[in-house]
Amino acid sequence: MTEHDRNAAAYWSANLRLIVGSLIVWALVSYGGGILLRPLLSGISVGGTDLGFWFAQQGSILTFIALIFFYAWRMNKLDKEFDLHEE
Amino acid sequence: MSQFAINLIFVGGSFALYIAIAIWARAGSTKEFYVAGGGVNPVMNGMATAADWMSAASFISMAGLIAAGGYANSTYLMGWTGGYVLLAMLLAPYLRKFGKFTVPEFIGDRFYSKNARFVAVACLIIASVTYVIGQMTGAGVAFSRFLEVESDTGLIIAGVVVFLYAVMGGMKGITYTQVAQYVVLIIAYTIPAVFISLQLTGNFLPPLGLFSDHVESGMPLLQKLDMIVRDLGFVDYTADVSNKLNMVLFTLSLMIGTAGLPHVIIRFFTVPKVSDARWSAGWALVFIALLYLTAPAVASMARLNLLTTIYPAGETADAIEYAQRPDWIKNWEQTGLIMFEDKNNDGRIQLYNDKSDSFKQVAQERGWNGNELTVNNDILVLANPEIANLPGWVIGLIAAGGLAAALSTAAGLLLAISSAVSHDLIKGSINPDISEKGELLAARISMAVAIVVATWLGMNPPGFAAQVVALAFGIAAASIFPALMMGIFSKRVNNKGAIAGMLAGLLSTVIYIFLFLGWFFIPGTNTFENVQANWLFGISPLSFGAIGAVINFIVAFAVSSATEAPPAHIQNLVESVRYPKGAGAATGH
Numbered sequence: 001m002t003e004h005d006r007n008a009a010a011y012w013s014a015n016l017r018l019i020v021g022s023l024i025v026w027a028l029v030s031y032g033g034g035i036l037l038r039p040l041l042s043g044i045s046v047g048g049t050d051l052g053f054w055f056a057q058q059g060s061i062l063t064f065i066a067l068i069f070f071y072a073w074r075m076n077k078l079d080k081e082f083d084l085h086e087e
Numbered sequence: 088m089s090q091f092a093i094n095l096i097f098v099g100g101s102f103a104l105y106i107a108i109a110i111w112a113r114a115g116s117t118k119e120f121y122v123a124g125g126g127v128n129p130v131m132n133g134m135a136t137a138a139d140w141m142s143a144a145s146f147i148s149m150a151g152l153i154a155a156g157g158y159a160n161s162t163y164l165m166g167w168t169g170g171y172v173l174l175a176m177l178l179a180p181y182l183r184k185f186g187k188f189t190v191p192e193f194i195g196d197r198f199y200s201k202n203a204r205f206v207a208v209a210c211l212i213i214a215s216v217t218y219v220i221g222q223m224t225g226a227g228v229a230f231s232r233f234l235e236v237e238s239d240t241g242l243i244i245a246g247v248v249v250f251l252y253a254v255m256g257g258m259k260g261i262t263y264t265q266v267a268q269y270v271v272l273i274i275a276y277t278i279p280a281v282f283i284s285l286q287l288t289g290n291f292l293p294p295l296g297l298f299s300d301h302v303e304s305g306m307p308l309l310q311k312l313d314m315i316v317r318d319l320g321f322v323d324y325t326a327d328v329s330n331k332l333n334m335v336l337f338t339l340s341l342m343i344g345t346a347g348l349p350h351v352i353i354r355f356f357t358v359p360k361v362s363d364a365r366w367s368a369g370w371a372l373v374f375i376a377l378l379y380l381t382a383p384a385v386a387s388m389a390r391l392n393l394l395t396t397i398y399p400a401g402e403t404a405d406a407i408e409y410a411q412r413p414d415w416i417k418n419w420e421q422t423g424l425i426m427f428e429d430k431n432n433d434g435r436i437q438l439y440n441d442k443s444d445s446f447k448q449v450a451q452e453r454g455w456n457g458n459e460l461t462v463n464n465d466i467l468v469l470a471n472p473e474i475a476n477l478p479g480w481v482i483g484l485i486a487a488g489g490l491a492a493a494l495s496t497a498a499g500l501l502l503a504i505s506s507a508v509s510h511d512l513i514k515g516s517i518n519p520d521i522s523e524k525g526e527l528l529a530a531r532i533s534m535a536v537a538i539v540v541a542t543w544l545g546m547n548p549p550g551f552a553a554q555v556v557a558l559a560f561g562i563a564a565a566s567i568f569p570a571l572m573m574g575i576f577s578k579r580v581n582n583k584g585a586i587a588g589m590l591a592g593l594l595s596t597v598i599y600i601f602l603f604l605g606w607f608f609i610p611g612t613n614t615f616e617n618v619q620a621n622w623l624f625g626i627s628p629l630s631f632g633a634i635g636a637v638i639n640f641i642v643a644f645a646v647s648s649a650t651e652a653p654p655a656h657i658q659n660l661v662e663s664v665r666y667p668k669g670a671g672a673a674t675g676h
Binding site: 008011012015019022023026030031034035036038039042046047048049050052053054056057058060061062064065067068069071072075076079083084085086 | 158161164165168169171172175176177180294297298299300306307308309310311325327328331334335338339360361362365366368369372373376379380383662665666667668
């Protein structure tokens, strides 16, 4: 394995870790907060209804936007750190 | 000035704008068109993607479905936005690095097989044609209202306009036209919503208005709505759903379907760099979210306004007299999308849930003999400004917005279909020596066939616009998304595995859909009645795409591990797709 290969492998596993982390949050807000965990969140009221309803109709969308920008920012930084960015 | 004239001015004016921009933007070279990458910045590309993506289903149909289903239909909101997270992380940057024009091209190269490319073309065409049916249904509703004709006539007019638009403007329909369409669409959607939110809650931001107090009654808007619908025998608007498995799978189908739709993926080939593809997905979602965060407010407020119009003295008092009905009901009656039948001959319009057993007694006591007003969900957004008594120009604006949404997406899809037929199918495998002229002719003919099929099926759609579109997502989810993802994240999946996987995913999903919704969507040919009792484990045909995707993954891995590994140069290709360094501009062939 050359130095270059090791660097590339490290970059790829850093990317995979970032993806897995982001997708856990992605699933938590939509499938968790918005659907499956809604009964558990029913005690927290938001404007005439509960937190689960808010996650389903507002919260998950807002989180998705934040996630994509976070991922893009992190990855574009990683590209440079591993010297794999485009010229 | 009559409302008809105002509608004509708004719709005509917006069309003139698109054509003017198309002609102005066309002044550039043809090379500019193919490598649009060069100059398109990620924010602009995000806006264009948003216009391309948000269709009649998002604009016209979705809020109506949420209004009718309440919390249960939040699936559309999460499903159609969450897919962008998958796109940004799992597909867009790598496909941009690969740098080809079409999705079947990537599949054909990565799985080193013409047959794989062929199967990908078939998946693309089936998903896109189903999607176009949904657009046609929506555009037909919009045309029928603003030209004041029957909905079938509206549909045929929509077919003709989409065809002209796609053939003429399609090729020129470059980024800037779509940016204009986005602006028209988002203004048209949000202005009425702001007015209505102010009227009902005093809050000018609809997403906050949704959770604010209803001015008239002083109680939270959603509680007020829950109370009214309960008094009329409906399920609470915010009620939880019992079939959570189906809700999860439906949301998942929409998400992975979004990431698997070719006309969306193609957009990420047009940005200059891999890093821009990542940003662009984020910007696209920002622009999409402006509509998607507003839609749930539109939905609940429209439902509330509709019910308070029918029951002006409160839902426990008498309903409105038919003779006194507001103009908007008269207008929509002409389209056949609102129907009134005086079942108890009292001259009043009773709107309630006559399918609820527990409510039967109350209905009987009130002298009601069945629900008397049938309202098609798809009209709700278009009728919303009329229901709320907003000025005529707002009504004209929303007609223009709905048509912008339907036509831009339909044209984009038709282009995807025709490029799959002419570029991937004919030039790529059947006749590689075809002349440029011949390729163009093939593209136009396939476009015409697609639109005739879609218009014909649109007359008897297997569901509301948003539901038909949801089927298209299921198909894309089960076939294209897994193949693309395995192509990037696995070096082991080979040609045989990919082909077997795509076929298994596609066929299982399509057959499950046809069993319940009619073979080839032809009405009356379904094998089972489409009710929850008949569904496998309570999974609806709309939700089956996620299962189809799992089947696709399992079959592909099983077949691949039983057969030989892909050759070294393919493994190197996968390797190179993973690192941004060395990406050039997108190229053809």
